[in-house]
Amino acid sequence: MERRNIWSLKFSTISLALIPVSVGINYVGKLFASTLKLPLWLDSIGTVLAAILAGPWIGAISGLINNIIYGITMDAVSGIYGITSVAIGLTAGWLAYKGWLENWWKAVGFGIVVALVSTVVSTPINIKFWGGQTGNLWGDALFAALMGNKVPLFLASFFDELVVDLPDKIAVVLISYIIYKALPKRLTILFDDQKTQAL
């Protein structure tokens, strides 16, 4: 998809209206995952889809608002990780523009990059607030093992987060890829500001 400028700050009404919907998709994505008892969170599909459809800024804002709303209604810890969601949205929007959704293999690479970005941004937060832990059983077990072997804190914490983020984000991106490919062009074009403004 050719875009003259994905970093433009002029948002169409429909792109803004997409934001709460992507928070909803995040929420329901997580709900379906737990209903089906899948071992992943799958709570950022909406953010990634918004970034693919409407660009990095809308993806980032969707992620930020997702975490802020969770923060003021249910769970303050989500609020703190808002910055991770912003990073995911920006990365996803950028990679989508660069054509990383052309085929299955590139999509896997897309997922890996998103996982790395998410881990890198979350690790300082994990260290500052929880001494490097993430609250996930497997990740923290790995963290304990690494710390026990005198691995530096930021590395141990990095792998703690990566163990959890890598499968989850790859799955999120692949699912977003499948959904995006399944959407009809007449729907996806609505969010592509350049093309609709030319009409």
Place this chain on the structure above:
Amino acid sequence: MKSISLYVDIQSPIHSIDPITKLIYTLVFILVPYILPHYEIAISCLILTLIILLTAKVIRQVIPIVSLSLLLISTIFIIQGLFYPGNSITAFKVIGIAFYHEGLRYALGISLKFINLLCCSAIIILTTRPSDLIEALVRLGLSPKLGYVMSSVLQIIPQMTGTTQKILDAQRSRGLETEGNIFIRVKAYIPLLIPLVMNSLIETNERSMALEVRAFNSKHRRTFLFEKKTSKKMLVIRYLILVFLLGAILWRFIK
């Protein structure tokens, strides 16, 4: 429709305080124990916050919020007690494995600040209606478009959750297997999510047209249905809290 918010709808002196004052309190009192990392500071902030929560009559709802994190806190004590890099003085031994002073003290610091964070945020979560908070932010200057975006999340999520059940039933009646081994369940995920996403995007298109018809893009200043004046008392309290924050920052730099 069930809301996702944990807001407790009762009357209390804290509930009647305006959302911005509570927001400023929450942010400052979460930050200060990180700026001045002494146990006394974290404990005092926590005690003050607990008094506020008691006055708000929401202490009972705070308990599940905090107890969910007790497991994490205990693992923090165990891991830091065993492996904290600065460990040297043994505190006690369990089956011959040593737990060290420095790690346990570090874990105590983290846990106090964490529990304080949970309780301060409970002031927002339990005593402040999210829509009131968003409206207060818009009054202060937040773009009304962002205000719309945030408020509509609160309505859209329950709506989409309702559609979830419909889609689940519809796909099951068409033969989708949702129970069984992991492969069956994984294969069920996409057929559930795609109808949801498609419906939502079509609705988004309709919603955006409705918004444009209602002057969503208007550059004029919005007016509000109700007049709201911030009492002098609240302004004083806000300034006091901000002065407290400045004091904490200065103290940190002086020491």
